[in-house]
Amino acid sequence: MEKTQLAMPTKTRWYDGLTADHWRVLRGGFLGWIFDGFEALALVVVLVPMLKSLLTPEQAISTPVYAGTVIGITLLGWGVGGLVGGIMADYVGRKTMMLWSVLLYALFSGLTAFSSTFAVLCALRFLTGLAMGSEWSTGVALIAETWPEQARAKGAAFLQSGFGWGTLLAAVVWSFLASTHPLGAETWRLMFIVGALPAVFVLYLRRGLNESEKWQQAVRERRWNATTNTEPRHPESSRQEGKRPFTLKQLFTEREALRRTLLTLVLSIISTVGWWAISTWLPTFTVSLATAQGISEAASWGTRISIFYTSGAIVAYLLAGFIVDSIGRRAFLCLTFVGALVTTIITYRYTSSLVSMEIIAPINGFFTLGCAYVWMAIYPCELFTSTVRSTAISFVFNAARLIAWVFPIISGSMIKTFGGVSYAAITMSACYVLGVIIPWFLPETTGKGMPE
Template structure:
């Protein structure tokens, strides 16, 4: 007599409908994500003011950005490894605390050296947070809308960047200490770390991997109760009676035979997207000032361009489930390439806003699809490490881009050459996307 096997916890989570508990997970994680974006975006406005107050050279301004990305490269790689070892939620909360305190402290400094040290610490926290948060949401989402939820998580980046643009427009230019008040708002993540630590669930897949089966069962049952779904019958230990607990297997290497193709592909995509995104968007306010626009006008243009990120995320959230992660990622990367080329040719206010908005729309749609697919291509044992390593490698490009841009500008390359290089980087990233497996509708590999 055959019996229907009891589904695994991953299958039970994957089969659930969307519930208010998923909303709490998404908003709770997304708020941390938005605060991350606020910090990254705000520094581009602060640099413009500090360049005047501290009489900074172009190279010194570049290092303010670059040292933060050095921290982010280290933080992403180490943070992913720590998340596989100590849990997604604990590392997520710790990263918020680290960069929140460091950002708040940077509002008090009086010179470049101390500012650079604190930006390095900020980068460590920022870099570690993003791959960890996306992994947590991915592992707790229903299979049929998992990509959509991760793109929705990524869309909080646009909210944070818009908030940074608002602060940059209304607070940073107002008086000699405006930039200090702007950075002081960066203390908010340190407080929000408590919400993450005590308000969000841990990944059931990670708990199961660590042998903490009863805790994993409680997490799954919490989502089932929210959906009004009855859990399987339990044994005396409070876990499903008819399913054997999985035995943890040895963690595969990211460059092992089964993973090397996808690791190469995801690293190339992360590198190209980081190089073009941070090279362009961190320098847009300064480039506009260099074209003859005053600071207030330049900040206003940047705010309008930033608003285009939201519809980009919205379309990506639809396409990742309708077309698939890989095709959506490649489409938005090619759109970014076209928009970057046109932005380099723009000279009028209208063309700057149109091309910049198109770049913002396509680039952030690509980011959404990238964050959706990255944790899905790795098994649970190395999901945090794989996502973190890809993000860390990509941050090397974000280190290089702010240094390359001023060199090209000073040697007469101009905006046209700079944005042509960004166009090429987007094209290479789009090609690399086809090295990745399509993960739409597939259960996560545990």
């Protein structure tokens, strides 16, 4: 009797079908996001010597207030720039906004190195934030609309990892500069030069990127609905008259779009507030542990633990695309916030030595910085259509900063109110409880593709 041999289905790998163009898009977004990450941490690590150089003796009396102000203004600029740039990308294109973002970022970041007064510094930090803001949403939208379905989440997570590599690079560069002091007390200025110059190279690379065909086609066909479950108001008249609804307004006038926007925004606020509190206060808390143990050069442990923390986030970025495709978007979010809550309590309540801090810091970074941010590069793209996608994801990502920017300014009061850094951080981490619940009120999109 002749046996029939059944053909076994060929097992496809996640990167099958990716072309040089796909990798070029990822490389351009990834490198740009590296410089954003570098810029974000550079401001934090040079804060003390920078303010010592720029503040007058009278201003130096209130150094914590000025420190919080410059960080808050940067976040404010980042939030405004991200929102405006994201909206514009839905009108002029993803590639155009990416090019302008890098060009202006390189310009204003470089000029920061020549700040002569605190007022000039704040103005340049706000302008740098404006330029950096649209970097993320345009890169994410371009990845989402050009990469194939089976690789899209991985590509978005890899792009997000650029921020982690950038912050790690900033910590390493500052560690070197702080130990060598090539410009003495003015060495902090070199951090902004280092961050600005390579951006010119990224600008050159991005000139060769192609515009998103999905976005172009959606605009040509005048598909103005914000989600697949709703239709635009008065669609016939809009198409006949050639009028396009304002994208930001669509997010708040279409019922399903409004629901998705508000729920994901709350999740974004939770991620941003939680990360801000934990990452900002972690170096200070670590230095206090080192001082209590009588460690010489205790201050250096603040930078060192930031590297451990960021390393954990990078691991999360590299693994997140695979995890989220395996367990689903909502389960991933739930796991993220449970992990963030538990590890934050362990970090600030039960960690009493530098050895234990070296162990828990990267685990905490895995959840509070890595997982807590990477979902924004994957999930919101799957909730909105091409003609409003950049607006939606930039609003979700950046509107949180329009709320969180005030926290650095009032951080000193918060620490005093809660009775210390550890109590303040644990109290702030309570917001993660809400993050465990909200995902289950959003649609599961794993394997369903993106609305067009």
